[in-house]
Amino acid sequence: MTQFDERAQVILVDERDRPLGTAPKLDVHRDGRLHRAISVQLSDGRGRLLLQRRHIDKYHSGGLWTNTCCSHPHPGETPTDAAVRRLKEEMGIHCMLRPLFTTHYRANVGNGLVEHEIVHVFAGEYDGRVCPDPHEVDGFAYVTPEELAADLEEDAKRPTSRYSEWFKIYARDYWRLLAPS
Numbered sequence: 001m002t003q004f005d006e007r008a009q010v011i012l013v014d015e016r017d018r019p020l021g022t023a024p025k026l027d028v029h030r031d032g033r034l035h036r037a038i039s040v041q042l043s044d045g046r047g048r049l050l051l052q053r054r055h056i057d058k059y060h061s062g063g064l065w066t067n068t069c070c071s072h073p074h075p076g077e078t079p080t081d082a083a084v085r086r087l088k089e090e091m092g093i094h095c096m097l098r099p100l101f102t103t104h105y106r107a108n109v110g111n112g113l114v115e116h117e118i119v120h121v122f123a124g125e126y127d128g129r130v131c132p133d134p135h136e137v138d139g140f141a142y143v144t145p146e147e148l149a150a151d152l153e154e155d156a157k158r159p160t161s162r163y164s165e166w167f168k169i170y171a172r173d174y175w176r177l178l179a180p181s
Helices: 025-031 079-091 145-155 165-178
Strands: 009-013 019-024 035-043 049-054 069-071 098-110 113-125 137-143
Touching: 009 025, 019 025, 025 113, 035 079, 035 165, 049 079, 049 145, 069 079, 079 113, 079 137, 098 165, 113 165, 137 145, 145 165
Parallel strands: 035 113
Antiparallel strands: 009 019, 009 035, 035 049, 035 069, 049 137, 098 113
16 A cells, blocks of 8 residues: 555645645545646656556556656645655656646546646656656556557547546647657
């Protein structure tokens, strides 16, 4: 079972990403309140995207494939610092990151939970060893943009998706930024 800290706080924000306060993470996902998040998408020197499969026991989206890592900044933590921290905690990776885009989305993610986030998405290139935290990640894979695009197209035909809701949104709306050229 993954470790879930029910006391963990997320940063509530307005539509312009201005902090409004904090609230317990699980409550925010139950209520669908807008909050700040981060995501990281790494690629290797060959242009392959590094995906993770979320641990099956995650409180939502368990067992689904998604971007390299994602999480929420702690109160008082910048999105950049949170991205660096969570990349190390989830995937055992430290590398340079650059801002890629910021987006706002709302999606039902199962178990009666809603992700309603302003997400700061970062990118980086990494060719080293991947050492994921087994409490966070059930697997990882490097895939070419072409392989991923084809699988996402097939995924749309499946009764149950293999991918997280937010990753499908990123792929749909920001593909040219996600897929290294």
